[in-house]
Amino acid sequence: MSLPVVAIIGRPNVGKSTLVNRLSGMMDAIVHDEPGVTRDRTYRSAFWRDRDFLVVDTGGLVFDDDTEFLPLIREQAMMALAEASAAIMVVDGQAGPTAADEAIATWLRQQSVPVLLAVNKCESPDQGLIQAAEFWALGLGEPYPVSGIHGNGTGELLDALMEFLPATSELEDIDEIKVAIVGRPNVGKSSLLNAFVGENRAIVSPISGTTRDTIDMVVERDGQRYRLIDTAGIRKKKQVDYGPEFFGINRSFKAIRRADVVLLVLDAIDGVTEQDQKLAGRITEDGRACVIVVNKWDAIEKDSYTIYDYERHLKERLHFTDWAETIFVSARTGQRVEKILDLVNTAAEQHKRRVSTSVINEVLQEALNWHTPPTTRQGRQGKIYYGTQVTTRPPTVALFVNDPKLFNDNFRRYIERQFRQQLGFTGTPLRLLWRGKKVRDMEQSPNRAVKV
Numbered sequence: 001m002s003l004p005v006v007a008i009i010g011r012p013n014v015g016k017s018t019l020v021n022r023l024s025g026m027m028d029a030i031v032h033d034e035p036g037v038t039r040d041r042t043y044r045s046a047f048w049r050d051r052d053f054l055v056v057d058t059g060g061l062v063f064d065d066d067t068e069f070l071p072l073i074r075e076q077a078m079m080a081l082a083e084a085s086a087a088i089m090v091v092d093g094q095a096g097p098t099a100a101d102e103a104i105a106t107w108l109r110q111q112s113v114p115v116l117l118a119v120n121k122c123e124s125p126d127q128g129l130i131q132a133a134e135f136w137a138l139g140l141g142e143p144y145p146v147s148g149i150h151g152n153g154t155g156e157l158l159d160a161l162m163e164f165l166p167a168t169s170e171l172e173d174i175d176e177i178k179v180a181i182v183g184r185p186n187v188g189k190s191s192l193l194n195a196f197v198g199e200n201r202a203i204v205s206p207i208s209g210t211t212r213d214t215i216d217m218v219v220e221r222d223g224q225r226y227r228l229i230d231t232a233g234i235r236k237k238k239q240v241d242y243g244p245e246f247f248g249i250n251r252s253f254k255a256i257r258r259a260d261v262v263l264l265v266l267d268a269i270d271g272v273t274e275q276d277q278k279l280a281g282r283i284t285e286d287g288r289a290c291v292i293v294v295n296k297w298d299a300i301e302k303d304s305y306t307i308y309d310y311e312r313h314l315k316e317r318l319h320f321t322d323w324a325e326t327i328f329v330s331a332r333t334g335q336r337v338e339k340i341l342d343l344v345n346t347a348a349e350q351h352k353r354r355v356s357t358s359v360i361n362e363v364l365q366e367a368l369n370w371h372t373p374p375t376t377r378q379g380r381q382g383k384i385y386y387g388t389q390v391t392t393r394p395p396t397v398a399l400f401v402n403d404p405k406l407f408n409d410n411f412r413r414y415i416e417r418q419f420r421q422q423l424g425f426t427g428t429p430l431r432l433l434w435r436g437k438k439v440r441d442m443e444q445s446p447n448r449a450v451k452v
């Protein structure tokens, strides 16, 4: 299930980034950061009531003197709009409507995306509505007075926004797990793919709107569908003589981004190489679930210590993904190949798992009973007020503390280990956000009503 995207659009300095911070509330981790042309688009996760969505700030739309969009920036905004379910146009209520606002509004009215108009900087209770009313002239419907800084009006804006997001049921009907098979050339990706497709009912399903040679395949087992991402990329053989370093890493990165669960395929004979580590790093950064598949297990001479030794080797070389489960298989003999999907199921489940605030705080309390947070030489001690899970895919827990700087890496790792030990989360990255917000600020956050 991919999350609906909301694009934030407006000229510079109207308060777009402030509003994005507000909408994404306590979350300020960058969720997706795409390299290349779209580098300056940053996706942030947000949720309101029971809906998760992504907010993308398009950057300020800039004009030439003759109110012509600079083509590149317009293209950026177009790309953001193309994938958006709705857009929020932000204007500055204290400045009033400008020619630039009108040009953007005119352009937005020609797009097929529903647009909400947020009149920002309307924190004044008497002036706000009057300031907002001036923007009826833009022809985008009702102007919503808001204040990105203070949080006023954002609840109404978000309520209105929910009407435009696709219904949850529409999204959840497609209850398939997206699986990317990645790894260096010759580790056996296409052999594995053939094994999956051979044993399960397969449907080739080109995905719309992307490059023609990106083809996904859907296989079904026990009523569960798995979308194998970019199978064309896996099958495409190395007819072209790329250098040894080249293995379509960008293509792999793209597949990782689209996946729920990534199968990181290793060659048992080679062990973990630098390129494997690079892929593992990317999987963690992107917050994808992962299963490590050690293929060609048939080609290894085994004695009773081999799996144990191998696991130790993997732990040392892939410590960033030490939360992932490992399976030793042979695509050639079919040994354990069927079991891979069981691990995929577990990882996908954990990736979208929500834990209630009370359980999170029980774990925290227990952890703090064993280890008090560090104290500085000046006698300042870290305090954790409480924690709550703010989003899933991957599970992300915000911890509200007096000052994040008071918590060193050792202590942070300790807390993370406690969460893992108590709650599992096998197969998925787990993110902890150390928030220094004061309790007073949080009470104004529109995201206060955390879904648990």
Ligand code: GDP
Residues within 6 Å of the ligand: 010, 011, 012, 013, 014, 015, 016, 017, 018, 019, 060, 120, 121, 122, 123, 146, 147, 148, 149, 150
């Ligand atoms: P962007 O360029 O559209 O992303 O705008 P920013 O978020 O960087 O904000 C531009 C300026 O407007 C900053 O100085 C903010 O402090 C200020 N600003 C943003 N939101 C508000 C608001 O709700 N009220 C007031 N008074 N100022 C705001």
Ligand code: GDP
Residues within 6 Å of the ligand: 183, 184, 185, 186, 187, 188, 189, 190, 191, 192, 234, 295, 296, 297, 298, 299, 329, 330, 331, 332, 333
């Ligand atoms: P890809 O480049 O990652 O798609 O790898 P392929 O699936 O094309 O496999 C590369 C080579 O490894 C081929 O010669 C396969 O026959 C061989 N191979 C794949 N899986 C296994 C396996 O489980 N055991 C052994 N011994 N060889 C394998």
